[in-house]
Amino acid sequence: MSNTELPIKNNKLTVKAITYSWYYNPLALKEIEIPVVPNTIVKPTELLVKVHATSINPVDCIFKGFSYGFINPKNKIIGGDFSGVVVKAGPETNFKVGDKIYGDVLTFTGRGSSSEYILFEPSKAIICEKIPEGIKFEEAASLPIVSGTAYQCLKSYGGDLTGKNVLVLGAGTSVGTYSVQLAKKYFGAKNVVATCSSKSAEKTKKNGADIVVDYTKNSKINELLEFVKVNGKFDIVVDTVRDESVFDYFNALLKPVSENGILTQVKGSYTIDYSNLKLSQFLPSLKKLTNSINFKLGRSPYFVTDILLESNKGYGDAINKLWTEGKLNISMDSIKNAYTDYQEAYDRVASGKASGKVVMKFVQ
Ligand SMILES: NC(=O)c1ccc[n+]([C@@H]2O[C@H](COP(=O)([O-])OP(=O)(O)OC[C@H]3O[C@@H](n4cnc5c(N)ncnc54)[C@H](OP(=O)(O)O)[C@@H]3O)[C@@H](O)[C@H]2O)c1
Incomplete structure (x- = not known):
């Protein structure tokens, strides 16, 4: 994807994201700005990923449930789990443009995954792996945490x-x-x-x-x-x-x-x-x-x-092996439209009644 095809103005990427602020406010779909590096867009250690799907986990309910709007950034992005396609890859990452990847970028900074694009350092992500051949984006987004x-x-x-x-x-x-x-x-x-x-x-x-x-x-x-x-x-x-x-x-x-x-x-x-x-x-x-x-x-x-989940050597290989041997049952409760059904997705997980992950699709 060329730089001109990306929604960038004044070195800021403008994207839609599912955000939270105060614990009692519902989620909101908002436009947010992600600062990018002039010309290269990413730093040598970073990836820019077009997000296809994300999933909601109980930990996202904890982050939102204990959030107070005066702690910056005011509008935090919900979620950590994601799947998508690399559109810009820094030379110091192990990925290239076009790679289909999945992972988890949950941090305390409020830069979560439920956004049309995410910019992050894969070496600092809890999980960042190539999607095994044949796993769909929505399935991959349900796996990480x-x-x-x-x-x-x-x-x-x-x-x-x-x-x-x-x-x-x-x-x-x-x-x-x-x-x-x-x-x-x-x-x-x-x-x-x-x-x-x-x-x-x-x-x-x-x-x-x-x-x-x-x-x-x-x-x-x-x-x-x-x-x-x-x-x-x-x-x-x-x-x-x-x-x-x-x-x-x-x-x-x-x-x-x-x-x-x-x-x-x-x-x-x-x-x-x-x-x-x-x-x-x-x-x-x-x-x-x-x-x-x-x-x-x-x-x-x-x-x-x-x-408490951290980066684990061998995790990606384990998932890959189970999948290629036809032994992995991917457990999804439901797949929702990220632009319209985000609150429903969140409430379903918070209720504790979901049977498998609740996934939100950005690319329909
Ligand atoms: N520390 C970490 O890094 C970390 C990471 C991931 C998750 N977690 C925690 O792990 C827990 C599970 O997360 P999850 O995403 O896997 O949950 P989940 O998929 O949302 O779990 C929902 C399922 O929980 C079962 N359940 C409900 N009440 C139960 C009870 N009293 N006893 C046994 N099972 C019950 C139900 O199945 P049944 O049909 O069997 O009732 C329900 O379908 C959460 O507390 C989450 O915060 C922690």
Whole structure:
């Protein structure tokens, strides 16, 4: 794309973006200006990407839910996940014009992804990968944060997961969906036990779970104990929903740290409802704090760690491998028009009722 084809005036790119300001205001589609470098448009380390699709994640609800308009920039752009096409590539990046890419550019600066174009440094993005051949833009935009977090949870296991027992708490969430798939089909776990509601049970089995346990039923812990009796304790628990009922049964369910046992808890809220946020939703529980202190004092052998998504070596290859082997189930709740249905997309995610990612398409 030549510079004259881009909407640039006075070294500023004018684009439409989905923005937020005060926590109580709805999202708004606004024109924003992105300063660019004269002539080259991008710095040597930057990419300019024409965005095709973005997706909304609970973390976007956190950013908006705790935003106060006097913190600059006043109009922040919602979202981190994106897919699109590189239109300008700095020579120091590993990309070229025309590359189809996906990733996540979430930052505290308010320069999110839900904009017609994004300008960013790929080396500083949490995720920036080429889209595997055959994955559509809307599918690619639904992947980064949730599958990246799932990969990071499983990578936290201090060894080879082949032949191990994995428990995924909250397998109906998007992070849970990819935790089940990656554990079973990429990391080679022997048994994947997954908790979800009956609504998500079929999807979870298709994703590779050997046993599905309904978390809404009182029998949940007994079913997990039954599994352990026959198959041995879990090597890793991936907790996507802060379901801390298992803390009371660590002895019976989880291997101690001396045998590499670990519980990875995805940092987030106690309730998956992000529509009316309160700080208290994010505080650690007494149960967790007690275990953490006891662990440090050598009184508890059960290791619990918080997971906050960061850049992870090997993530892109894992997704590529699963996709090319025909084993990746991409989980999307709905695809919305970014220009008209952005509030609906946001509300659907905030409600905690979405089954898979909610994607917004900029290029129809
Ligand atoms: N720390 C990080 O870097 C990071 C990154 C990504 C996500 N997260 C956090 O991880 C959590 C999941 O995010 P997500 O995007 O994967 O969520 P999501 O896709 O929006 O999850 C929606 C699903 O959650 C399930 N669910 C609702 N209430 C539940 C409960 N009480 N117990 C178990 N499952 C329940 C429902 O499936 P069922 O049919 O099974 O009920 C629903 O379909 C959020 O808290 C998010 O903030 C953190």
